[in-house]
Amino acid sequence: MPTHVPDIVIGRLPLYLRALEHLLKEGREITSSQELGERLGYSAAQIRKDLSFFGEFGKQGSGYRIGYLAQELRKILKVDREWPVVVVGVGDLGHALVRYAGFKPKGFRIVAAFDNDPAKIGQQVGSLVVQDSRLIPEEVKRLGVQIAIIATPASAAQEVADTLVAAGIRAIVNYAPISVKVPAGVRIQYVDPAVQLQRLTYYL
Amino acid sequence: MPTHVPDIVIGRLPLYLRALEHLLKEGREITSSQELGERLGYSAAQIRKDLSFFGEFGKQGSGYRIGYLAQELRKILKVDREWPVVVVGVGDLGHALVRYAGFKPKGFRIVAAFDNDPAKIGQQVGSLVVQDSRLIPEEVKRLGVQIAIIATPASAAQEVADTLVAAGIRAIVNYAPISVKVPAGVRIQYVDPAVQLQRLTYYL
DNA sequence: TGTTGTGAATGACTTCACAGCG
């Protein structure tokens, strides 16, 4: 429905949702843009403006019903369902992501893990068995997966990304420390642990 | 020297540095804002403008000497040295971060790991032994650490952040799925694996 | 010629401020 929503707004919505879920867990039922903003470090106006891209969710004078707004945000973000996700690269980081308990309650389930190291293929990780990377095309198609996490070394990331995209993947979170090229229409998010730290040292 | 540099510019510099290091590894000596931009998905003008906050690093007609520009960026970002870093929370994710090989070449070394779980305290992780979280204040001071990574559950993150800040930490990367309050002057970066995924589903 | 560095122009995002309504 919204004509066009800036990426930067979409990027904040999961944070709003996360804060609402925490409030709910505290037993709260109503909140305000003011309170949300204080928790998250955004202005109240920012939050109201962001939400206004999608509709009217609050009540003048009282604020937002937390459960309702959370559910609306889940719908907007399409996390009112469970998305299957594959992980490629089962080193320490990939291993941790495959076992990460935080995905399930947020709408994601890791359904397959791949590696090209014969020593890792066949190993049990969480409830999954690591599969040969050569099976990515057929498994991604078979499982109907659209989302992948890359956790390989930098040297493998571009080739893995190409394979994933060819197999039908349309969204990638890349933990490998390199930028990869993907065709228009494929979204990608970067998480390089070292880059996160390097964004802080300037200020020290 | 620069009057004031927007955070968003600082946030891109580590990506420029990373791309330059990859180019160097490919044996290249010279690059251009054009080429860098194509690799990273930014406009050439963006890159030139960003660099112009800090000085003049290129040559008209030819471009940038890669090794030189990389070294200048390291100086600007203050990663032309090795920063000690502590990790709090040694679950799967913390474990992977403590052992992550990618920090060292980017200017960081994990010098201590803490957890409050008696089953984890005393365990060897990489070259470190997990210490009791109660030792954070004295260890952070003793080691002179200014940077911390939080990889605890959400429920512990605020208390851990408070302890870290009180101990002298001035920069935090928070992998816990919650926003924490820190006093002005303490910088914080968030990496919530589920949020990264939730930023993608909207577009599917 | 090719590419930088940079003011000027454009575009995008955030904040303001208040009408409107519960």
Next chain:
DNA sequence: CGCTGTGAAGTCATTCACAACA
């Protein structure tokens, strides 16, 4: 009365476009 939703204003970021120069 308090808080939302939202145009308008203000601020910040990006792109343009070109002089300067190797």
